[in-house]
Amino acid sequence: MIHSMAAFSFTRCLVRSYFCVKCVDHVQTRLQATTRMFCVPASRSTQFTDTEVQEILTKITGLDLKKVFQPKRQQLTPPKYKLMTDKELEEAVLKAEEQAKHLLKMPPVLPERKPINDVLSEDQMLEGMDTTKYVFTDINFNVPHRERFIVVREPSGTLRKATWNERDRIIQVYFPKEGRKITPPPIFKEENLRVVFEQDRHEDVLNQCVVQFEPDSAEFKNVLMLTYEDIEKHGKYDLLRSTRFFGGLAWHLVNGRRIDGLLVDMLQRDLMQDAVRLVRLFNLVHPQSESAQHAQRQQATDLNLLKIYAQYESNRAGFIELAVQTYEQTEAPSSF
């Protein structure tokens, strides 16, 4: 009953604060399509968008319904109560789980967008005309925002394409998106971010960041990196555990080869399966590392993976081995 109530209130919340998820997915699939067209078929390094990687990341993120459907700040409406049979309740829980999966869709990790330096024409004869720039936009509704023509006529007479920042600002002027401001709010400055991190509000900052910036912009990546660094420095992994940013955090740490803190945290909370998956992800992304090569040679699974990783790559080998041993001891009597 509680879940159906929460699910209902979150369908409304879905429209409001996760509006960007749809467009972000659209961008990701289109960029995937373009890379598939132009890339050489054998891609050596594992990407964020590989199915295996995504599977592992979704499983590590976990599905804590209570945290996903946590009471959030929204407009007060009286709750709706429904009378259900046990079967209906199970169905409602399943529906809520599906919706939670949708809410937990990860914001994409894209390569940084390259600056636009296209000059369409140079007319020196127009030099003294005006002291201001003219910005011409195409307001045709059927054109996707990425392909829109936004062109700037400088006072020197050159006609150039607008830069990414100008594009974002002007698209927000003519096609406003809910929650996005025209100038980025001061919360994204470093000093203010520090204050927010001290208050443990990483999730709110990340939600605002996803709404405000495009996923391949420099500012988006910068804010994400600062958040992840802060979380790793203080070990506050649990803050992001059942949210949609956990995958991004895990990916960032794996790429930086710094999964020790996260592994230790998982072992402390008895999440053995998650720890194993994390090591598997590490081996996928860095197939040349020692632990990956040893694991492949021995075709290791589960706890052996952890042991191999602890032996070769980690700085906190002792703790990991101890944790694996205690797990085995507790498992052994229970299997009988």
Added chain:
Amino acid sequence: MVHLSSFLLKKYHGGHVVIRLALGGATNRPFYRIVAAYNKRARDSKYIEQLGSYDPLPNIHNEKLVAFNYERIKYWIACGAHTTKPVAKLLGLAGFFPLHPMTITEAERRQKAASIEEVTTDSQEQAEQKETL
């Protein structure tokens, strides 16, 4: 269905569709809408379709924002609409039309005026220097 101006303009004898700027905004704050309207209509009254906007006052970033719906402008020009001088100038600056000759002439006139001013200020400075010496 193609809009053939002559079929529709039975009330306006010899009128035609124009793409022009309709003024709006407030006192000391103009704002133009780029609009396809019949020639004989009042400047700000009922138009056929809005094709864009033009804000003549520059914003914080020193930009004048102009919006055009190029698809619909192409359609109306294909139907035989005329453009007024300011609209033609803006479209020329945007690169959609070739540059308007008056834009180039104005630029040349300003450059001439600026060079004459420079010459006069130079000569004034020289005269002052001679006086001080």
